[in-house]
Amino acid sequence: MPQRIPVVEKILSANDRLALENRSRFDAAKVFAINVMASPGAGKTSLIEQTVKGLGGRLRIGMINGDIATSFDADRAQAAGATAIQINTGGDCHLDAVMVQSALFQLDLGTLDLVIIENVGNLVCPADFKLGAHKSVLVASIPEGDDKPYKYPGMYRGVNAVVINKIDLLPYVPFRMDFFKRGIEVLNPGVTQFELSCRTGEGLSGWLAWLEGQVKEFTAACINL
Amino acid sequence: MHELAVTESLLEIAVRHAQAQNARCITDLYLVLGQWSSIVDDSVQFYWDIISDGTIAKGAILHFRRVPVLLTCQDCGKEYQPASEEFACPYCNGTHVKVKTGEEFHLEAIDVEE
Numbered sequence: 001m002p003q004r005i006p007v008v009e010k011i012l013s014a015n016d017r018l019a020l021e022n023r024s025r026f027d028a029a030k031v032f033a034i035n036v037m038a039s040p041g042a043g044k045t046s047l048i049e050q051t052v053k054g055l056g057g058r059l060r061i062g063m064i065n066g067d068i069a070t071s072f073d074a075d076r077a078q079a080a081g082a083t084a085i086q087i088n089t090g091g092d093c094h095l096d097a098v099m100v101q102s103a104l105f106q107l108d109l110g111t112l113d114l115v116i117i118e119n120v121g122n123l124v125c126p127a128d129f130k131l132g133a134h135k136s137v138l139v140a141s142i143p144e145g146d147d148k149p150y151k152y153p154g155m156y157r158g159v160n161a162v163v164i165n166k167i168d169l170l171p172y173v174p175f176r177m178d179f180f181k182r183g184i185e186v187l188n189p190g191v192t193q194f195e196l197s198c199r200t201g202e203g204l205s206g207w208l209a210w211l212e213g214q215v216k217e218f219t220a221a222c223i224n225l
Numbered sequence: 226m227h228e229l230a231v232t233e234s235l236l237e238i239a240v241r242h243a244q245a246q247n248a249r250c251i252t253d254l255y256l257v258l259g260q261w262s263s264i265v266d267d268s269v270q271f272y273w274d275i276i277s278d279g280t281i282a283k284g285a286i287l288h289f290r291r292v293p294v295l296l297t298c299q300d301c302g303k304e305y306q307p308a309s310e311e312f313a314c315p316y317c318n319g320t321h322v323k324v325k326t327g328e329e330f331h332l333e334a335i336d337v338e339e
Contacts, residue, residue, distance in 0.1 A: 002252045002336035009238050010331045013230040128227060128263060150310060154263040185320035186296070186312035 015129055018097035022104060022132025029109035031062075032218040033117060034211070035095075035131050037155065038139035039148075040121030043165035045073045046198035047139055047207075048116050052080035054208045059113040059215060064103040066095035066120045073118055082116070083107065094125035097132055114215050123148070127155040135160040135214065142166040146176045149183030156184055161192040163207060168197040228268035231330070232276060235269070239282055239335050248337030251282040255336075259329040260294045285335075294327030 026033045038044045045065075052061050063077040063084040074086035085103045087095065100117060107115070117133055119126045138159040140148060143166060149156040156162070162184055170177075184191060192210065196203030235254070243251050258264055266289045277283050296312075297304050300319035313320050 002338055003246075003248075004334050004336050005242055005246055005248075006334045007238065007242050007332045008334075009242075011231050011234045011238065013234045015230060125227060147310075150312065153261060157261070182313055182320050186307070186322050189321060189323075 015097045018101060019130035019132040022097055022100055023134070024132075025104055025109065026115070026132065026134070027222065029112075030219055030222045031109050031112050031115055032215045033115040033131075033133040033135075034214075035117045035119060035126075035133035035136040036139060037119045037123075037126045037136065037159070038121060038141070039123045039144060042121075042139045042141040042144060043163075043198050044118050044121070044139050045076050047163060047165065048073075048077055048082075048118055049080045050198050050201075050204055051116065051208065051211065052077060052082045054204065055114070055212055056081040059212065060111060062107050062109075062112040062115045063118065064095075064100060064107070064115065065118045066099065068092070068120065077116075077118075083112070089120060093120055093122050094129050095119050095131060096129045100131045113219070114211075123152045123155050127152075127158050134218065137161045137163060139163045139165055140180075142169045142175050143173050146174075146180035147183075149180065149187055153187055157187040159188065159191065161194070161210070162188075164193065164195045165198055167195050167202060168200045228265060229272045229276075231264060232269050232272040235273070235332060236276055236280065236282060238332055239285075240280060242335060243281060243337045246337060247339070249281065249339055251285045251335050251337050253286045253288060253336035254282075255288045255290065255333040257290050257292060257329045257331050257333050259292045259327040261324070261327045262330040264330050266291075290333070292326045292329055295325040296322040297325045298322055 036044050061082045063082040065074040066087045066089055068089055071086040074084040078084040085106050087099050087103055136159045194207045239251055239254055270287055273287055293306055295304055296307055298314035298319050299321040301317040303316045305315055
C-alpha cells in the first residue's frame with residue numbers, strides 16, 4: 001500500500017546552486033556583476049563598449065563574453081578598455097554558472113569593480129540559467145518589434161532593467177512604445193527602463209549614471225557589512 | 226527549457242525523501258507546474274523515463290498539476306487570466322499587477338512503498 005510523503009520542495013538545479021557560489025565570489029571580492037541578455041543583434045556588445053568607454057576612467061571593468069564561436073565581442077570590449085575573457089560555449093545556447101565559474105578563475109577579481117557578463121544572443125534559454133550576477137539587464141531594440149514582452153514573458157519578467165536600444169530608428173520602423181511598455185509593466189512592475197541609442201549616444205548618460213550608482217551602492221554596502 | 230537539469234534535480238529530491246523514510250521504491254511523484262514556469266512537462270517525462278532507470282524511482286508515474294496564470298490587478302482588485310496578446314487588466318486597463326499563480330515549479334509529494 002503506497003504511503004504519501006509530503007515534499008513541497010522547489011526544484012533548484014545544480015546550476016542554481018553553483019550560481020550562488022559565483023555570487024559569493026563576487027561579494028567576497030566586492031565586485032558588482034551584471035548579466036546582459038538580448039536576442040542577437042540587439043546591441044549588447046555596443047552597449048558594453050559604450051559603458052566601458054563611459055565609465056572605464058572611474059571604474060575598473062572586466063567583461064566575460066559568451067558566444068558559440070569567435071572572440072569578436074571580447075575583442076571589442078578589450079579594445080574599449082576592459083579586461084575581457086571569451087567563453088566559446090561549443091554549441092550551448094546560453095551561458096551557465098559552470099562556464100562563468102571557469103571565467104572567474106581567469107579574472108583577477110581583486111583588480112576590478114564591475115564585471116559585465118555578455119550572454120549568448122537568445123531570448124529564451126538564458127532566462128533559466130542563473131549565473132550569480134547581482135543584476136540582470138535585457139537589451140531590447142526597436143527593429144525587433146514591440147510584441148517581444150508578450151512573446152517572451154519569462155525573459156522580460158526576470159530582469160532588473162530593460163534597455164530599449166536603437167531609438168534613432170523610431171521614425172523608420174513601426175513600433176508602438178505604449179504597447180511595448182504595457183507588456184513590460186505587467187510582467188515586471190516598476191522595472192528600471194532606459195531608452196537610448198548606442199550609435200548616436202542619445203539617452204546613454206542615464207544608463208551610465210544608473211550603472212555607476214549601482215556599483216557605488218553595492219561597494220558601500222560591502223564596506224558596511 | 227533544458228528540462229534534463231531540472232529532471233535530474235527532481236530525481237535527487239525524490240530519492241532523498243524516499244530514503245529518509247527507508248522506502249523500497251517510489252511509485253508516484255506529484256508536481257506542480259505553473260503556466261509561466263517555462264517548464265515543458267512532456268520534456269520532463271521524456272528525461273525522467275531515461276534517468277530514473279536503475280534507481281528506486283524506476284517506473285514511478287509523474288503527475289503534473291498545471292496551474293494557470295492568475296493576475297491580481299492592484300488598481301481595481303479584480304483577478305483575471307491574461308490574454309496572450311494583452312496583459313493589462315481587462316476590467317480597468319491597469320498594468321499594476323501581481324502574479325497570484327502561474328510561476329510554480331515544485332515537487333508537492335511522492336508515494337512510496339516500504
